Amino acid sequence: MKVWVFSEEHHGRPAASALELLAKAREYGEAVVFHVGAGSAEAFAELGAHGASEVHHLDPGDTLAAAPAAAALADLVGDAKAVLFGMGNLDRDVAGRLSARMNRPVASNALDVISEDEGQAVVTEILGGTLRVVKAITADDPAIVVVRSKAFTAEPTGGSAPTVVPVTMPDVGHSGAVQVLERHEEPSEGPDLEAAEIVVSGGRGLGDAERFKIVNELAELLGGAVGATRAVVDAGWVPYSLQVGQTGKTVKPKIYIAAGISGAMQHVVGMKDSSIIIAINKDPEAPIFGIADLGIVGDVHQVLPKLIDALRERGN
């Protein structure tokens, strides 16, 4: 039984989520990929190395691929077992449209997909990861599932080059008429947030964009990556690429320092699996203290400068 994985190309490579999903798909059935993007040979090879036997490739050019990709997928997936998506914006766009088109539900925020006698089900966590939920899907296959980042671990199997099947852009009329005029990149510095051993994240409690910079300073000293809460990203202090949480990145570093972060559920689900959590917040009632290994009730702008000075003295 085929298990489809949605993949979006990014700088000539498949999205990290696609490689994670392939780790599940290849043990869950026959892993096949629906790949959207220019279609680099490296991307195809990498998908093959992670276990994809076929890659169906749609090059949308300057059209936003959501509606045409959903239409093409609906024609391809037939009675496959499942179609797996990551949390990316295009992933969610295509998953939603595919669901409406095929009249099947989307199981969102999944951490696992399981097959049982009665059908398929997904495992997820709600309320900031305090409750584990098993959601049964009663629709016909394929199950349409949106999976959280890092639910599965990407691992190459050394698979050979996949068969690449070009997909023609279907004409979906007005629904598909979304043009991409220009792409802008906001360069980010320092180590990769999702791979870093140390993450220093800041929240609203830091005050403003200028004063947020103390987070960068500490991260740089520790050789760590900078993260942020959704509130801070929404306020425009730092780019979205630094957002940690349900709708941003999921991190599991050795050390997570939460500075001026209250610990909203949407943030916590993206960092609660860090090995050691250190939190600094003025409010003793802040929920972040409930999961911190070390909690400092105090002003981040008092605590962090002293920590930075001490680290500098030690020659860090």
Next chain:
Amino acid sequence: MKIAVCAKQIPDPATPYELDPEHHWVVRPDDQVLDDTDRYGVEIALQLAEASEGSVTLFSMSPAGNLQGIRQALAMGADKAVIVSDPALKGSDALVTAKVLARAIEQEGFDLVIAGTESTDGSAGVLPQQLAELLGAPALTFAKAVEHDGDTIRIHRQTPDGYDEVEATLPAVLTVTAGVVEPRYPTFKGIMQAKQKPVEQLTAADLGFDAAEVGAAGSAQYVRSVTPVPARQAGEIVEDDGEAYRKILELLEQAKVV
């Protein structure tokens, strides 16, 4: 421009949610509040309506309760609201909710539908796209800036490392992130006027749905079990006396990262 805004009333996020033990649905009290993420959609709708001599209608599917959440959005300046409220809708998943909202919005007519990217309580995050597909409309999603020029809407669409400039023509669906605008606070006058604004209440049958098509019966997924996740043990909490930074340093040393 005739603008439809999806607005959700949710239990106050400041108080812990309760699940009913039988179906594991979120218990919805009478006094729900407007989902904070919807305030951004309402604000952008008001700005677009002001610029185009248009109108703003709120659409919501929920137990009506005391309409406190919807009144919040009306107080910001929306013209009216259409609430689909019916016990038969209990247990609806995102797709069923999208079907119900799509029919209510189609019945009213629209140029632009605006929604948040995901609700705070359910956070399925796919309803606007389901709605766009059902309405046969293009979707401009994850907007962090919005402009319009006649029938053309152009947005800055959030991408993993920046944004894309993307455009479509009306009719269309638009989803906005919380960074898109600063939502206005209702004025006293707005709050008073909101009490007089029309709120139309519809049932599933009014929209032509059979009971079997909606609610838990119409939803092809259900929660089978809920179990507590072993809580992470909270550690040491200390009040900063000017020296608390030493505690952090010690922990970093123990972990051998400095």
